[in-house]
Amino acid sequence: MKREPVQVSGGDLQRLRQLNSLSSIRALREARGPLTLTELATQTGLSRGSMVDVVTDLQERGWIAEVEPAPGGMGRPAKRYRFRADAGHVLGIDIGVHKVLAMITDLAGQTVASGRVAVDPGTTRDERLEAVDRAVDAALVAAGPAMPDLWGVAAGSIGVVNREGVVTRVNALPDWAGVDLIGHLGQRLSCPITIENDSKLAALAEQRLGVAAGVRDLVYLHAGRRPGAALILNGRLHHGFSGATGEVGLMEITGWRTMAGHLENSTVAEGAAPEDAAGLVFGSARTGDPAALAAVDTYAHQLALGTAAMVLTLDPELVVLGGGFSRSADVLLPALRRALEPHCLRVPEIRPSTLGEECVALGAACLALDHVDERFFSPEGSIARPAAPRRLV
DSSP states (O other): OOOOOOOOOTTOHHHHHHHHHHHHHHHHHHSSSOEEHHHHHHHHTOOHHHHHHHHHHHHHHTSEEEEOOOTTOOSSOOOEEEEOGGGOEEEEEEEOSSEEEEEEEETTOOEEEEEEEEOOTTOOHHHHHHHHHHHHHHHHHHHOTTSOOEEEEEEEESSEEOTTSOEEEOSSOTTTTTOOHHHHHHTTBOSOEEEEEHHHHHHHHHHHHSTTTTOSSEEEEEOSSSOEEEEEETTEEOOOSSSOTTOGGGSGGGOTTTTTHHHHTSGGGTTSOHHHHHHHHHHHHHTTOHHHHHHHHHHHHHHHHHHHHHHHHHOOSEEEEESGGGGGHHHHHHHHHHHHTTTOSSOOEEEEOSSGGGHHHHHHHHHHHHHHHHHHSSTTSOOSOOOOOOBOO
């Protein structure tokens, strides 16, 4: 797509050079492959002579690199350039009830390394914070000593997270509310740190990397033993005034707090551990067991109450079913669609997540990349390479 040439009044040449550089970086980041000078000039609207100056400057700054000539060409091949996604990295962390997962990605969102530590509902706050440290260390070690330092960190936590990044309420972990995650991570990492609710980050991951790629308005459902929800509005994660958007499950009338009990207490799952019960029920429903089908329908009915409230408010293009129960989407989705029909003027398409248990950590990396973009790749930012953050391993 050809971009219009940047117009700057007042003879601000330094500003003009910065905007031309940003336009060129954006073109290379969005390209499916390397671009020649002529292709870059066409996409940015710059003259070829100006493009030479911009490319030289960006190479010296380390933002772009020349690519080897394409094989099989005749004559002298044109030089081609790519954005250096490996110029920096971000860290996304998922702090859940049963695991802490840390994932490092490059500036294109490609995973470089990860570290995982198991926890459980009985893990204390201090022990869970220690698990965060161990997961981060494992990811950094896996990435290797040659990896550049981190430019941004985002972490997703279970519970309600306010706009300041403080966990204000969490039912599943009694000692977790009020935890200072920014302060804890800031003792070890000097780059910018953001804390967000886990369902919101899962929604962001789906919209950037998953089944909702390119969708502007969507509802994300975390269907599991501990349900949650999040909204994407006009392509952006929606927080609301205090950060509590999507917490419809707090309304007693929805039954979200207790609806997993319909699966756990089903006669089909009698004697099974709570964490295994849903899988047994979904499996039996898949074979047509009447008791299992009834339990799934009851669960879907209550899931639909909160979902319908969000669908009627937002009128989204898509609903994404995530969380542990999404692995049984072949059984749950038809029941959820049926349960939504009496409540919704239009039942949107519902798709199951394909990102699995990495969803929250990937969403955290996406959020960290957004902040990197604001700092270095927006007209208000600076494309100067950042000073290397302090990293402790």
